[in-house]
Amino acid sequence: xxxxxxxxxxxxxxxxxxxxxxxxxxxxxxxxxxxxxxxxxxxxxxxxxxxxxxxxxxxxxxxxxxxxxxxxxxxxxxxxxxxxxxxxxxxxxxxxxxxxxxxxxxxxxxxxxxxxxxxxxxxxxxxxxxxxxxxxxxxxxxxxxxxxxxxxxxxxx
Numbered sequence: 464x465x466x467x468x469x470x471x472x473x474x475x476x477x478x479x480x481x482x483x484x485x486x487x488x489x490x491x492x493x494x495x496x497x498x499x500x501x502x503x504x505x506x507x508x509x510x511x512x513x514x515x516x517x518x519x520x521x522x523x524x525x526x527x528x529x530x531x532x533x534x535x536x537x538x539x540x541x542x543x544x545x546x547x548x549x550x551x552x553x554x555x556x557x558x559x560x561x562x563x564x565x566x567x568x569x570x571x572x573x574x575x576x577x578x579x580x581x582x583x584x585x586x587x588x589x590x591x592x593x594x595x596x597x598x599x600x601x602x603x604x605x606x607x608x609x610x611x612x613x614x615x616x617x618x619x620x
Contacts (some may be wrong), residue, residue, distance in 0.1 A: 474560035486519030536571035550590035572613035
């Protein structure tokens with residue numbers, strides 16, 4: 464039997480993929496932040512690190528680009544977890560994968576925005592808070608909850 468070996472970086476449970484990944488696009492289509500359902504690209508322009516599980520039941524995107532909020536940070540632009548894995552564990556692993564791929568963090572770490580009106584939770588962003596993020600404010604335009612994570616030296620590998 465012929466076995467094909469692929470040199471795909473893996474960060475358990477994440478695999479590195481690309482911004483046209485079909486499974487990730489389908490997950491993005493079910494995420495509240497998706498602007499154009501069905502569009503072939505689901506990430507923002509700029510530098511993107513796209514992660515997915517082998518089963519295609521979770522996706523994460525870290526984005527680095529020109530920011531208009533004054534922060535010098537990378538941003539998690541989408542995290543969707545339909546897998547059996549605990550979301551907070553997956554977030555921590557995604558941060559570790561991003562640091563492994565891109566190197567040292569920018570001064571303001573990694574941020575994400577949560578739209579409390581679009582999530583079914585009495586504690587919006589709870590999985591990010593459990594993963595070490597903290598609330599640092601709200602966005603100016605839409606009042607989205609702004610969460611930030613600056614790993615300590617012991618967590619930034």
